[in-house]
Amino acid sequence: MQISTTPSTTAIEDERLAEILANPGFGVHFTDHMVTIEWTPDAGWHGARVTPYGPLTLDPATAVLHYAQETFEGMKAYRHGDGSIWTFRPEENAARMVRSSRRLAFPELPVDDFVQAVDALVTIDERWVPDPEGEKSLYLRPFMIATEKFLGVRPAQHVTFMVIASPAGAYFKGGVKPVTLWLTTEYTRAGRGGMGAAKTGGNYASSLVAQQEATGHGCDQVVFLDGQEGKYVEELGGMNMYFVYDDGHIVTPATGTILEGITRASIIELAGKLGHQVEERRFSIDEWRDGVTSGAIKEVFACGTAAVVTPVGSLKWDGGEVPAPASTDLTMKIRQALVDVQYGRAEDTFGWMHKVC
Ligand SMILES: Cc1ncc(COP(=O)(O)O)c(C=O)c1O
Numbered sequence: 001m002q003i004s005t006t007p008s009t010t011a012i013e014d015e016r017l018a019e020i021l022a023n024p025g026f027g028v029h030f031t032d033h034m035v036t037i038e039w040t041p042d043a044g045w046h047g048a049r050v051t052p053y054g055p056l057t058l059d060p061a062t063a064v065l066h067y068a069q070e071t072f073e074g075m076k077a078y079r080h081g082d083g084s085i086w087t088f089r090p091e092e093n094a095a096r097m098v099r100s101s102r103r104l105a106f107p108e109l110p111v112d113d114f115v116q117a118v119d120a121l122v123t124i125d126e127r128w129v130p131d132p133e134g135e136k137s138l139y140l141r142p143f144m145i146a147t148e149k150f151l152g153v154r155p156a157q158h159v160t161f162m163v164i165a166s167p168a169g170a171y172f173k174g175g176v177k178p179v180t181l182w183l184t185t186e187y188t189r190a191g192r193g194g195m196g197a198a199k200t201g202g203n204y205a206s207s208l209v210a211q212q213e214a215t216g217h218g219c220d221q222v223v224f225l226d227g228q229e230g231k232y233v234e235e236l237g238g239m240n241m242y243f244v245y246d247d248g249h250i251v252t253p254a255t256g257t258i259l260e261g262i263t264r265a266s267i268i269e270l271a272g273k274l275g276h277q278v279e280e281r282r283f284s285i286d287e288w289r290d291g292v293t294s295g296a297i298k299e300v301f302a303c304g305t306a307a308v309v310t311p312v313g314s315l316k317w318d319g320g321e322v323p324a325p326a327s328t329d330l331t332m333k334i335r336q337a338l339v340d341v342q343y344g345r346a347e348d349t350f351g352w353m354h355k356v357c
Contacts, residue, residue, distance in 0.1 A: 001037075001048050001113045003120050008032040008052035021130045024167035026306075027139065031125035035117045035163040038147075039107045045161075048113075050120050053164065059149040063156045069146035070201045071100035074305050075262075076137040076168065077122045077356060079129045080344030085122060086353045087140070088305075088342050090115045092262045097142065099260075100198040105155040106144055114161075115354070118142060121163045122356045130167055132343045135308075139168040171307040176335065178313030178324055179302065181236070182214030183223045183285065185317060190234065191227035196257035203259075207237045219316060221302070225285060226257065232282045236302050239310070240264035243288065244299035244330050249277040263303040263338070269350060270337055276330075288315065289322045301331040308342075309335035 011032040094114035130136035146156030187210040190196025214222040226232040240261040291297030300312035313324040340346035
């Protein structure tokens with residue numbers, strides 16, 4: 001794919017950039033450039049370009065604003081000790097966007113074009129990738145929106161794919177600590193035949209009220225159960241879940257109505273290599289409660305690009321509570337192993353890292 005480049009003439013000054021990278025927060029500062037690729041039925045994907053970062057002008061009748069035909073991805077670029085910059089399994093994000101696109105009746109952006117677009121943005125804005133100390137990174141947000149000016153419920157005939165980037169600080173300030181969870185019994189995020197496996201804005205819009213409920217009960221994150229029986233653990237608002245038994249075997253909820261996390265898939269491989277048997281199956285909330293209470297479940301953890309891996313502490317719901325599991329040993333071992341590969345401190349035996357520049 002040919003990508004044209006119009007460099008920014010107002011790129012951030014070194015001094016201000018250093019201030020931002022010292023304390024980037026999350027999702028508040030954006031780099032100097034963005035990537036855009038457009039699609040129409042006649043021309044296919046075309047017009048790939050890197051341009052200065054800036055606002056979009058959208059007609060008020062633009063389809064995405066009304067019918068939410070949208071997909072996105074979340075991934076990171078990591079600076080290694082030698083100054084080189086790498087992404088983690090970017091072709092998996094590209095493949096997931098293809099799956100989301102099918103569910104959202106979008107055209108499919110080829111995996112190689114997705115990776116090339118991300119690489120182009122990271123390369124031109126490479127000075128925005130923080131030094132590795134303190135688990136900082138450059139968060140990358142590829143997304144696809146229905147940009148046809150049309151009010152009507154049908155797949156848009158003009159689609160825009162973009163990539164923007166934002167420096168990110170460590171998810172945990174002052175060290176990893178267990179997240180406390182709220183079990184919502186009122187709201188679900190997915191149902192059979194729905195969009196649970198797609199990374200689309202609507203899923204996150206529908207999770208907000210449940211997350212508010214969690215926060216209102218003093219918990220960090222919300223846990224969703226399946227929509228049909230209200231019995232099986234699905235995932236958190238933005239992370240997948242794992243349960244570690246005292247005999248070493250690990251259970252994670254099966255895919256279908258959950259987001260197929262790339263961290264989740266990587267942990268299945270990594271845990272296998274560490275000698276743990278991993279079961280992907282339906283896992284009921286009763287198994288969680290009884291397992292932790294009896295001590296059969298030693299650890300519970302959640303995973304995703306943002307936090308990598310986080311221990312899970314107590315679980316609360318209306319009228320009940322399960323205490324924090326006894327240990328976080330394997331959780332922290334898996335976390336360290338993944339982070340070390342991402343930051344180039346351990347050998348990448350799985351071939352997960354992709355060198356950008
Ligand atoms: C709902 C949901 N589940 C799971 C995940 C974890 O996915 P990944 O490991 O690809 O970041 C995310 C993260 O984006 C998410 O939003």
